[in-house]
Amino acid sequence: MAIHCIKYVCSSARVSWNLYSIAVAHRLGTVPVRETNIFIAVSSVHRADALEARRFIIDEVKAPIPIWKKAVYSNEKFGKKTWSSWSGGVILVTKM
Template sequence: MTDHIYLTSEKLSVDEITQLVSAPDCGAVSLFVGFSCDVGSTRDSFEGRVVKQLEYEAYTPMAEAEMRNICAMLREKWRIKHIAVFHRLGVVPVMEASVIIAVSSEHRTDSLEAVSFAINALKSSVPIWKKEIYEEGVAEWKENKECKWRRSSSLTT
């Protein structure tokens, strides 16, 4: 049983992360790819404005500690084998993954429920901040609606 926690400025690979959690005694690997996005990668528009790119920042020691806490919670609730939680930092161009969470288990229900819990927990508790840069050059820091420290409005730069 291994927990892979990784914050990186490098492009994330679904295949590589899937391999990290795959095991011969597991019948399922469940994945979440993306970050607040319907298609699993950085979306190209928000509220009618064209998003050129996203930028992520994190307080790395605290983010990694929270990610480890999420892994511990997953292991308490479900029978799972391996967990990978990878989040991209820095500039993330449109159509590249910002986050990949992968969970393996003997049976699909455990991995599916665990990966769903993991992305919701990550968005609510891990100190990672997202800035959207729009085509017209305007940038906005965005807050997750699930975030524990959320303010009533977004910050604009």
């Protein structure tokens, strides 16, 4: 489902801006704090188109797509909780 949604968001970006290419890679599994969990590359003749499309893609991906997990810290105050994740690795979602 997430892959389909990301491809749809990238297709929407392509319609809205004059883009050459879009590549999105989403990291799977546990991602430590301050490490990259999604990589988005957008190329265009004009820098503004690429930057606006990139911002659109990350904003749209983070909103409805069911891949973002809620961080729950293990300590006395909040209790000890865990959350499931996919197996480790990186998946190339789309290259358009």
